[in-house]
Amino acid sequence: MKKIGILTRDCAGINAAIRAVVRTACHYNMEILGIRRGYEGLVNGELVKLDRLSVSGILNRGGTILKTDRSKKFHTEAGQEQAVQTLKENNIEGLIVVGGNGSMTAAHILASKYNIPTIGIPATIDNDISDVELTIGADTAVNVAIEALDKIRDTATSLERIFVVEVMGRDCGYIALQVALAGGCEEVMIPEKDFDVGKICEEISEGNKKGKISWIVIVAEGRAKADDVAQTIVLTTGLETRVAVLGYIQRGGSPTATDRILAARLGSHAVEVLRSGETDKCVCLKGNRPDTVPLEKAIQPKQIEIEEYYRLIKILT
Numbered sequence: 001m002k003k004i005g006i007l008t009r010d011c012a013g014i015n016a017a018i019r020a021v022v023r024t025a026c027h028y029n030m031e032i033l034g035i036r037r038g039y040e041g042l043v044n045g046e047l048v049k050l051d052r053l054s055v056s057g058i059l060n061r062g063g064t065i066l067k068t069d070r071s072k073k074f075h076t077e078a079g080q081e082q083a084v085q086t087l088k089e090n091n092i093e094g095l096i097v098v099g100g101n102g103s104m105t106a107a108h109i110l111a112s113k114y115n116i117p118t119i120g121i122p123a124t125i126d127n128d129i130s131d132v133e134l135t136i137g138a139d140t141a142v143n144v145a146i147e148a149l150d151k152i153r154d155t156a157t158s159l160e161r162i163f164v165v166e167v168m169g170r171d172c173g174y175i176a177l178q179v180a181l182a183g184g185c186e187e188v189m190i191p192e193k194d195f196d197v198g199k200i201c202e203e204i205s206e207g208n209k210k211g212k213i214s215w216i217v218i219v220a221e222g223r224a225k226a227d228d229v230a231q232t233i234v235l236t237t238g239l240e241t242r243v244a245v246l247g248y249i250q251r252g253g254s255p256t257a258t259d260r261i262l263a264a265r266l267g268s269h270a271v272e273v274l275r276s277g278e279t280d281k282c283v284c285l286k287g288n289r290p291d292t293v294p295l296e297k298a299i300q301p302k303q304i305e306i307e308e309y310y311r312l313i314k315i316l317t
Contacts, residue, residue, distance in 0.1 A: 001117075001275055005092040006050070007035035007042055008064045009099030011125050011137030011251050013259035015058040015065055017098050020267025021121075022055045028275065033092060038099075039106055040071035042083040047090060059260060062140075062252045064098075074106060084114045093117065094274045098267075100124030100135070101299055104282060108295040111280035119270045120282040120295055123263075125251055128172035130302040131293040132284040136266065139258040141168070141250040142178045149183040152244055153216060160213040162204065162241040164230040168250050169220035172302065175250065176220035177309045186215050186317045189229070191222040192306055197229060201236035208239060265290060 006021050008014050018034070025032045036046040048066075058065055073079035087095065094117040097107040104120045111118040122129040125141035145167050156163045165185075169175045173190025180188035187203070189195045204215050217233075219226050230241045255263070262285070269283045269290040282298040284291055 001030065001093045003031040003033070003091050004094040004096060004271070004274060005033045005035050005047070005087065005090075006066070006096045006098065007038050008066050008068055008097075009038060009103050009123065010064050010068045011123055012062045012140035012253055013136040013255040013263045014098055014123050015055075015061045015063065016255055016260045016263035017121055017123060017136055017267040018050075018065060019055040019058055020264045021096055021098075021271055022050045023052055024268040024271040026052050028271070030271075033090060034066045037067050037069040038071060038103070039074040039083065040069040041067075042086055043071060043073045043079050045086045045089075047086075060254050062254055080109065080114070084110070084116060087116060094119070094279075096121060096270050096274065098123045098136075100126065101128055104129065104295055105299045108280060108299060111295065117274060117277075117279040118295075119274045119279065120298065121266050121270050122282055122284060122298070125175065126169055126172045127174040127304075128302045129282065129284075129298050130300045131297055132282065133286070134262065136259055136263045137251070137255070138174065139262075140253060140256045141175055142182070143256055144250050144253050145175060145179045145246055146182050148244070148246055148249070149179060149185075149216070153183070153214075156214040156216060156242075162215040162217070162230075162233060162239055164217045164219060164226040164233070164241060164243050166219045166221055166226035166243070166245040166247075168246070170222040172304065173220045173223070173306070174304055176218050176223075177304070177306070177313075180218040180313050181309055181316075183216070183218070184317060185218050185313065188218040188220075188310065188313055189223045190220045190306070192304065193310070195223070197232050198236065201233055204233065204239065205237050208237070
């Protein structure tokens with residue numbers, strides 16, 4: 001294999017993955033083209049040549065130097081065929097896709113439907129790629145949220161207030177669970193578990209009677225809206241409640257050492273796997289060793305550990 005392409009989504013650590021892919025490809029004297037703006041750029045033919053120098057100094061940068069965009073075109077038969085045509089016209093023999101569930105699903109389509117040698121690198125703050133222990137970007141997102149939460153707790157304690165903090169996690173409660181446990185929060189609401197807000201209000205009222213002066217509830221965006229939860233708490237308990245929505249700050253920022261190391265290992269491994277002739281796979285670490293999982297399995301809904309985390313959160317607070 002002499003020429004490969006790479007496209008990405010967006011989260012902390014992706015630039016580190018791009019760097020690893022490019023420099024490993026250069027090590028094997030392979031040409032590499034970056035595809036700007038994700039699958040939209042693949043459909044439209046937005047390509048740029050990458051080399052060792054072009055990825056210099058990006059290891060610590062958040063986001064992606066290749067930019068990214070959601071593509072409605074790729075979800076059509078015509079768009080997919082145009083994407084394949086772009087690859088063929090530019091003599092791209094293999095493709096590496098860095099992203100989350102949506103990106104991996106599209107990669108599986110290219111590999112299984114159009115026989116394009118394709119390897120996925122899991123990168124998403126939600127850590128929702130099945131059979132992958134940790135995705136690039138997840139550790140940074142949790143640390144960004146924890147840093148913000150620590151500041152919120154100072155205010156909550158000083159003003160004796162209840163805070164409802166909304167974190168990202170549309171379909172997966174990974175960030176919320178990690179933040180709630182690491183931040184010493186009293187309650188966490190996630191998409192994978194049913195919650196009775198009325199019961200939470202009862203616990204808050206009982207705690208208040210015993211002298212508990214502050215309370216922090218973490219809410220994953222896919223479970224509920226922080227504003228709605230806060231309003232219910234106010235109406236039920238009569239206690240002052242404030243809202244903090246962390247939003248997109250969780251996706252940005254300089255990647256942690258964990259994410260940089262993971263990106264370096266997975267990026268390099270993706271090139272090795274592609275060179276070996278494998279396709280339709282997602283790279284990962286298993287037992288701290290580079291491995292792969294079929295993309296068809298990787299894109300299935302991920303089952304995360306819930307009860308142990310939730311039990312600890314309740315016991316420790």
